[in-house]
Amino acid sequence: MRLSVAVALSLSLVTFACKKKESGNAAGTSPSTTTPGQVSDGNASGTTPAAGGTVLPSSCKVAVDCQQALPDLGKAAGFKKAANKFISENSIKGGVHRGRDAMINEGQDPFLIAKFAYSLSENDVKGEEVDIYLSKGCEAGWSKIGTELTSENGTKRTMDGVEDNGGYIMTTASKLGVANLAVGRHRFLFVLKANNEWTELYVEVLPKTNAVIVTDIDGTLTAFEEAAATEIIGIKPEAHVGAADMIRSFYHRGYNIFYLTARPAFLMSNTREWLNTRGFPPGTIHTTTLKAGATGEAAAAFKVTELALLKKNTGVVPAYAFGNKPSDVKAFATSGIDAANSYFYKIEGDTTGAKINTDYRALVPMAQAAPSLCP
Numbered sequence: 001m002r003l004s005v006a007v008a009l010s011l012s013l014v015t016f017a018c019k020k021k022e023s024g025n026a027a028g029t030s031p032s033t034t035t036p037g038q039v040s041d042g043n044a045s046g047t048t049p050a051a052g053g054t055v056l057p058s059s060c061k062v063a064v065d066c067q068q069a070l071p072d073l074g075k076a077a078g079f080k081k082a083a084n085k086f087i088s089e090n091s092i093k094g095g096v097h098r099g100r101d102a103m104i105n106e107g108q109d110p111f112l113i114a115k116f117a118y119s120l121s122e123n124d125v126k127g128e129e130v131d132i133y134l135s136k137g138c139e140a141g142w143s144k145i146g147t148e149l150t151s152e153n154g155t156k157r158t159m160d161g162v163e164d165n166g167g168y169i170m171t172t173a174s175k176l177g178v179a180n181l182a183v184g185r186h187r188f189l190f191v192l193k194a195n196n197e198w199t200e201l202y203v204e205v206l207p208k209t210n211a212v213i214v215t216d217i218d219g220t221l222t223a224f225e226e227a228a229a230t231e232i233i234g235i236k237p238e239a240h241v242g243a244a245d246m247i248r249s250f251y252h253r254g255y256n257i258f259y260l261t262a263r264p265a266f267l268m269s270n271t272r273e274w275l276n277t278r279g280f281p282p283g284t285i286h287t288t289t290l291k292a293g294a295t296g297e298a299a300a301a302f303k304v305t306e307l308a309l310l311k312k313n314t315g316v317v318p319a320y321a322f323g324n325k326p327s328d329v330k331a332f333a334t335s336g337i338d339a340a341n342s343y344f345y346k347i348e349g350d351t352t353g354a355k356i357n358t359d360y361r362a363l364v365p366m367a368q369a370a371p372s373l374c375p
Contacts (some may be wrong), residue, residue: 063185066138079136079194091118098268099201101284114190124167167301215322218260242360244279249257254373262299303331347365
């Protein structure tokens with residue numbers, strides 16, 4: 001990719017971040033002083049301390065942290081196509097590969113969607129073999145379940161709201177011989193055989209008695225609104241004080257977490273890493289499929305569509321919602337989320353009866369008092 005293109009795309013993303021300062025945004029806050037991972041997922045006693053000193057049983061976690069080592073990938077096979085080799089070796093940013101997480105009910109067949117591309121301009125890797133591995137429950141050993149080819153342009157197929165414009169793997173678990181995934185979290189690994197670069201996705205199988213919380217990320221969880229833009233140049237934003245403690249308190253009461261952000265598609269892996277290092281619990285992550293993300297009305301439309309897909313696929317409407325923009329207010333209200341359980345960080349203007357949040361530490365007791373879904 002030429003430098004001028006890279007600069008243009010970087011400027012475009014900065015514009016994306018600036019546009020996110022819609023009416024309704026109040027002054028920013030100081031960065032969090034919370035140590036990443038402060039709220040641990042377990043200790044010798046089998047219990048986990050949450051914010052405020054309350055101790056919650058480890059059994060309340062519905063989605064395990066997946067930290068097992070990768071399988072032995074063997075020797076890279078080399079690219080089949082010279083064009084793919086060229087873009088991989090001449091990319092300024094490197095790979096922007098990503099998977100799309102899935103949330104399903106028990107007995108459903110999950111969509112498995114992954115994309116392989118290089119650079120901010122997303123030069124697609126077409127017609128290359130990708131090995132797919134599965135770790136059931138994120139604790140079992142790895143099993144290789146299949147090999148698929150990345151797509152060429154013009155497939156004209158759409159899966160789970162994602163349009164295939166090249167470089168995609170789109171399949172289902174059943175087509176790879178996997179059926180009836182148990183309740184819990186499952187890790188799928190996609191490995192580009194040419195050079196062993198990889199990406200991942202997670203499938204959350206919901207229990208029959210379940211609840212989901214949905215949260216925006218930029219400005220809602222991050223300490224400043226422009227976090228998506230700074231990720232490009234390697235600046236990792238802090239989190240709002242108490243935000244991870246609040247989300248983790250829901251997690252320890254049996255709630256599945258849906259991180260829904262209008263960030264650009266290529267920031268998927270950065271987003272997963274940021275949530276992990278800042279102490280947020282594991283959950284389902286969806287970004288846009290757009291190179292420059294979405295703002296304003298486009299962001300609202302994206303989130304409405306994603307929440308409609310969640311309801312269509314699982315019957316679930318999130319029980320609690322967190323945002324910081326008018327676009328979040330519109331998306332959550334349109335999707336039928338109870339205004340009484342919707343919280344917006346330092347927002348001004350009409351919140352359609354929802355609550356305004358100015359300090360996440362004050363919301364931790366609310367999260368700890370939410371109806372428990374623990375077995």
